[in-house]
Amino acid sequence: xxxxxxxxxxxxxxxxxxxxxxxxxxxxxxxxxxxxxxxxxxxxxxxxxxxxxxxxxxxxxxxxxxxxxxxxxxxxxxxxxxxxxxxxxxxxxxxxxxxxxxxxxxxxxxxxxxxxxxxxxxxxxxxxxxxxxxxxxxxxxxxxxxxxxxxxxxxxxxxxxxxxxxxxxxxxxxxxxxxxxxxxxxxxxxxxxxxxxxxxxxxxxxxxxxxxxxxxxxxxxxxxxxxxxxxxxxxxxxxxxxxxxxxxxxxxxxxxxxxxxxxxxxxxxxxxxxxxxxxxxxxxxxxxxxxxxxxxxxxxxxxxxxxxxxxxxxxxxxxxxxx
Amino acid sequence: xxxxxxxxxxxxxxxxxxxxxxxxxxxxxxxxxxxxxxxxxxxxxxxxxxxxxxxxxxxxxxxxxxxxxxxxxxxxxxxxxxxxxxxxxxxxxxxxxxxxxxxxxxxxxxxxxxxxxxxxxxxxxxxxxxxxxxxxxxxxxxxxxxxxxxxxxxxxxxxxxxxxxxxxxxxxxxxxxxxxxxxxxxxxxxxxxxxxxxxxxxxxxxxxxxxxxxxxxxxxxxxxxxxxxxxxxxxxxxxxxxxxxxxxxxxxxxxxxxxxxxxxxxxxxxxxxxxxxxxxxxxxxxxxxxxxxxxxxxxxxxxxxxxxxxxxxxxxxxxxxxxxxxxxxxxxxxxxxxxxxxxxxxxxxxxxxxxxxxxx
Numbered sequence: 063x064x065x066x067x068x069x070x071x072x073x074x075x076x077x078x079x080x081x082x083x084x085x086x087x088x089x090x091x092x093x094x095x096x097x098x099x100x101x102x103x104x105x106x107x108x109x110x111x112x113x114x115x116x117x118x119x120x121x122x123x124x125x126x127x128x129x130x131x132x133x134x135x136x137x138x139x140x141x142x143x144x145x146x147x148x149x150x151x152x153x154x155x156x157x158x159x160x161x162x163x164x165x166x167x168x169x170x171x172x173x174x175x176x177x178x179x180x181x182x183x184x185x186x187x188x189x190x191x192x193x194x195x196x197x198x199x200x201x202x203x204x205x206x207x208x209x210x211x212x213x214x215x216x217x218x219x220x221x222x223x224x225x226x227x228x229x230x231x232x233x234x235x236x237x238x239x240x241x242x243x244x245x246x247x248x249x250x251x252x253x254x255x256x257x258x259x260x261x262x263x264x265x266x267x268x269x270x271x272x273x274x275x276x277x278x279x280x281x282x283x284x285x286x287x288x289x290x291x292x293x294x295x296x297x298x299x300x301x302x303x304x305x306x307x308x309x310x311x312x313x314x315x316x317x318x319x320x321x322x323x324x325x326x327x328x329x330x331x332x333x334x335x336x337x338x339x340x341x342x343x344x345x346x347x348x349x350x351x352x353x354x355x356x357x358x359x360x361x362x363x364x365x366x367x368x369x370x371x372x373x374x375x376x377x378x379x380x381x382x383x384x385x
Numbered sequence: 386x387x388x389x390x391x392x393x394x395x396x397x398x399x400x401x402x403x404x405x406x407x408x409x410x411x412x413x414x415x416x417x418x419x420x421x422x423x424x425x426x427x428x429x430x431x432x433x434x435x436x437x438x439x440x441x442x443x444x445x446x447x448x449x450x451x452x453x454x455x456x457x458x459x460x461x462x463x464x465x466x467x468x469x470x471x472x473x474x475x476x477x478x479x480x481x482x483x484x485x486x487x488x489x490x491x492x493x494x495x496x497x498x499x500x501x502x503x504x505x506x507x508x509x510x511x512x513x514x515x516x517x518x519x520x521x522x523x524x525x526x527x528x529x530x531x532x533x534x535x536x537x538x539x540x541x542x543x544x545x546x547x548x549x550x551x552x553x554x555x556x557x558x559x560x561x562x563x564x565x566x567x568x569x570x571x572x573x574x575x576x577x578x579x580x581x582x583x584x585x586x587x588x589x590x591x592x593x594x595x596x597x598x599x600x601x602x603x604x605x606x607x608x609x610x611x612x613x614x615x616x617x618x619x620x621x622x623x624x625x626x627x628x629x630x631x632x633x634x635x636x637x638x639x640x641x642x643x644x645x646x647x648x649x650x651x652x653x654x655x656x657x658x659x660x661x662x663x664x665x666x667x668x669x670x671x672x673x674x675x676x677x678x679x680x681x682x683x684x685x686x687x688x689x690x691x692x693x694x695x696x697x698x699x700x701x702x703x704x705x706x707x708x709x710x711x712x713x714x715x716x717x718x719x720x721x722x723x724x725x726x727x728x729x730x731x732x733x734x735x736x737x738x739x740x741x742x743x744x745x
Contacts, residue, residue, distance in 0.1 A: 108488065142521035149519040156487050156524065161511050167477050168512055171484020178440070178466065178490060185488075201477025208472070362518045363556055365525040365580040370659065372556075377697035385522070 063093035063254065063312050064334060066117045068341040069126050070285075073116065073133055077289045081349060082133045085160075086147050089117040091284040094311035095218055096121045098257025099186055103265055108176065110156040110169040111188040113148040114218075114283075118188075122155035126341055130348035138347065143354040144362065163189060163196030166215065170202045173213035173274075184212040184268040186261075192223020194237050203241050203274070210273035214264045215241065217278045218251065224287040225296040238278035251279030252309040255318075282309070361385070416599050422592040424566035425455050428573040429493065431605050433463055436491060439577060442469035442482055443495030443532075452497050453533065453592055479505035479530075483512045486528040486582075493577065496532035499548045499586065506551075513582040514557030529576045531585035534562070535629065535680045536729055538590065542717035547681030549628065552584045553658040553690070559611050560658040562586040564632040566596040568655055571609030578608065586657075588630045614661035616668070620648035623674040623739050626665055626691060628654040631678045631730060638735040649739065657687060665691065666700040673705040674742050678735055683712040709742045711735055 070090040076082045089096070096117035099109070111118050119129050124140050132139030132150055140150050150158045156172060159165035169187025176183040189199065194217050206213050217237040221228055228235045238246035245267075249260040257279060264275045282305045286293025293302070319325045360372040360383035372381045419427075433439050445452045447460035447470040460468040471478040475496065482494040496502040502509065513526045535547040553560045559581055563569040569587070576583035601607065617632060618639055625635040632653045639649035650668050654660065669675050675695060677688035688710035695701055695708055714728045 110484075141519060141523065144521045145519045151520040151523045156484070157520075159512070161507055164480060164507060164512055167480020167508070168484035168487065170477075171481035171486070172488040173484075174481055175485040175488035175490045178485070198474075198476040198480060201472075201474035202481065204472055205474065205477055205481060209469075362520075362522040364559070365517055365522070365527075367581065 063097045063315070065126065065337050065340065066090075066093045066096065066120055067312060068337050069120065069129065069344070070116060072341050072345050073130070074285065074289070076130075076134065076345065076348070082147075082289075083135070084146055085113065086133065086289040087114040087287065088285040088289070089114050089283070091305070091311075092218060092220060092251065092281045093117060094254035094257050094315075095216075095251050095279045095281055098254040099216070099261045101254075101258040102261035103184065103186065105154065107183050107265070108154045108156070108169075108172045108185040109188070110159065110165045110172065110185065112159055112162065112165055112190060112193060114190070115148065115150060115158040118155065119150045119152065119158065122152045124150060124152045124155075126344040127347050130344045131351050134348040134351075135353060136348060136351035137354040137358070138351040142358065144358075163193040163198050165189065166193070166196070166199045167202045169215075170206045170211050170213050170274075173206065173211040173268075174209065176212055177210075182269060184214060184265055186214045186216055188216045188218055190223060191217060191219040191221065191228050191235075191237060192226070192231060194219075194240060195232060203244055206274040207244050210271060212268040212271075213274045214261070214268055215244070215274060215276045217276070218281055219278055220281050220283045222283075222287070222296065225291070227296065236278075238276055241274075241276035244274050244276050246276035246278065248278045248280065251281030252305075252311045252314065254311055254315050357382075416597045417603070418595045419566045419570075419598045420593055420595045421563075421566050421569045421587075422453070422455055424570040424598070425573055425587065426457060426459070428570045428577075429456065430459060430462070432574060432577040433459065433467055435605070438489065438491045439493065440467045440469065440490060441493045441495065442471055442478060444471055444473060444497050446470060446495050451495075453589060455587075455592065456495070475501050475504035476508060479508040480512065483508050483526060483528060486513070486526045487516070487524055491527050491577065493529045493531060496530065498544055498589070499532050499534040500544050500546055502530065502532070502548065509552070509558070509582070509584070510555055514555050516557075517581070518557055525580050526582050527580045529573075529579075529583045529585055531573070531576075532587060533589040533592075534586035535588055536590075536713070536718060536725075539720060539722065539725065540718075541720040545718035547679070547713070548584075549586055549657050549679070549681055550686045550690075552586075553660075553687070557582065558658060559583045559656070560586065561611055561656045562628040563655065564591070564629055564653050565594075566598055567602045568609065568615075568653070570598070570602060571607055572611065572655060574606075575608040575611050579611065583611070586629065591630055594633075609655065612656045612659040612661060614655055614664040615653045616650065616664070617653045618649065618651040620650035620672065622648050622672055623676060623743060624650045624652060624665065624668040624672045625676050625678060625735070625739070626652045626654060627678040628657060628687065629680065631680055634730065634732050634735055635678055638732045638739065641732065641736060642739060647739065647743065647745070654687075660690070660694070662691075662694045662698065665695065666698050669695065669700040670703045673703050675700075675704065675708045676711060676735070676738050676742055677708065678711040678730055680713050680729055682715050683710060684715065686710075686712060688712055706742050706744065709738045711738045
């Protein structure tokens with residue numbers, strides 16, 4: 063959680079310095095969701111989320127270095143600089159998806175593949191409170207329940223879909239009930255242990271062949287929707303401050319561990335120092351690494367294909383594309 | 386006598402052959418007549434058998450045997466796991482199909498017609514087509530989207546649109562448009578074996594049309610390379626380029642014109658993207674005249690793209706006249722038969738355009 067927090071804050075810094083450009087949707091505040099879920103599943107399970115994906119990219123196994131280099135658009139990025147903030151991938155991690163809600167049917171499809179292949183794996187398919195009103199999600203619920211797909215649908219409810227609060231967007235804000243015939247649980251998404259235990263329960267449910275299940279994680283984002291949103295026109299600074307002081311996921315876990323003598327203050331200090339260094343080194347790499355070579359422009363159009371010609375900006379410009 | 390006749394009759398089928406006069410032994414012809422529907426059916430059957438990761442999903446594909454019977458018999462043979470009936474949820478089931486392709490399966494996603502694919506077009510373009518590029522090669526999407534495309538008969542505006550131009554516009558997709566049974570079989574097998582998203586545009590009016598298929602094309606490993614056109618008829622005076630059902634119209638027009646001494650070279654595109662421009666250029670450099678024929682609307686269409694490509698290449702200098710496009714009329718498809726007939730290119734329209742181009 064601390065690594066994700068430091069990484070996101072560093073990304074904020076780099077964005078303000080214009081070293082990161084375009085879209086940047088930060089995850090700080092919601093770390094307990096990504097960390098808790100990953101603690102309850104295996105790397106051989108599958109996960110897909112929307113565009114607020116840096117935290118999951120990390121928990122699914124991509125290094126801070128490769129994430130930051132992707133944000134700065136360098137060739138050392140996990141997608142060689144071609145994807146950016148919203149399009150990072152790893153084995154059994156299907157991004158990073160830019161179209162709101164589209165990732166939910168994709169996740170159910172991954173779950174279908176799990177069941178088809180009989181490998182006892184499950185798929186965690188995440189979406190936000192804003193996306194929860196997408197029609198394709200309800201289509202997906204229907205098919206997932208009909209075919210008993212081993213899919214955990216997770217609604218990360220951070221109370222705001224961009225600038226629209228949940229009360230203004232949804233006739234029913236009980237997101238855990240929106241699955242109708244799919245059983246749903248509401249979870250404190252700021253408490254990493256709650257998230258972990260709930261996910262364990264959900265994963266068992268899916269693995270035992272009972273079909274899909276829905277989890278609503280009640281969480282909060284400190285930053286605005288994206289870096290172009292200050293995040294204070296539709297909510298008060300007091301509200302943000304309140305959550306930070308009362309429910310910060312990292313603080314809560316740290317306090318719990320300290321008061322139960324599971325770790326010492328010094329150990330936390332050491333961990334934090336090491337993490338700061340890791341993030342700093344990653345940022346240095348992300349700033350100094352080369353941009354992708356122009357020869358790479360047209361590559362990766364097709365997989366396992368003989369090389370093909372791609373028209374450039376004009377008819378005399380013929381570029382090469384290799385798989 | 387009576388007993389022996391009864392024996393013969395009990396033998397059932399064999400009776401006829403026994404009673405037939407002894408003659409030469411005739412072996413089955415190497416070429417057979419196969420409808421486009423059966424060619425598609427056999428292609429899917431063989432690919433389902435060959436690779437257990439292949440499966441078919443769509444509305445009515447299983448227990449109904451397919452809305453147009455293209456998947457007849459497959460559910461009976463392969464069962465619920467491989468042939469999946471979906472609810473009417475295009476966006477949802479297309480997304481599910483794409484997701485399953487990302488996780489290792491090889492789905493064939495059927496749209497009852499491509500008109501309904503518009504509901505799901507985001508999944509086709511943003512989730513399927515672009516992913517290999519966005520992930521810089523980390524994530525493949527081996528999927529086939531297939532179904533009838535373009536005009537049918539009397540189904541009116543919302544069910545008659547041609548999507549060749551829409552899908553062929555997008556990098557990351559392959560788009561094919563078979564005409565005859567051999568095209569259907571070879572291209573579908575190639576599409577299923579391709580590791581990339583392929584849009585496979587069929588034509589409802591062609592499903593029932595039978596074509597002779599060579600022995601070679603009936604082999605289980607017969608595939609047609611995506612991106613290569615076929616010269617269906619050789620000629621010296623004008624090049625006709627077409628895809629799908631209009632190829633047949635071009636051949637009919639060519640037959641009529643041959644009687645007047647005009648020899649048309651008819652090119653069956655087979656693939657819209659990537660398009661075999663070289664074959665068109667080679668032909669134009671021989672005939673000096675080019676007419677494109679398609680069922681879709683004229684603006685920003687397949688013919689428009691061919692015109693642009695010819696202008697940019699070596700064949701331009703060989704043209705004795707501007708390229709002519711024959712297309713569907715630029716209107717939503719009407720219902721009344723007389724109106725519908727006049728909304729699509731007819732043979733007389735093709736002949737007229739050829740003569741105009743040749744200035745005869």
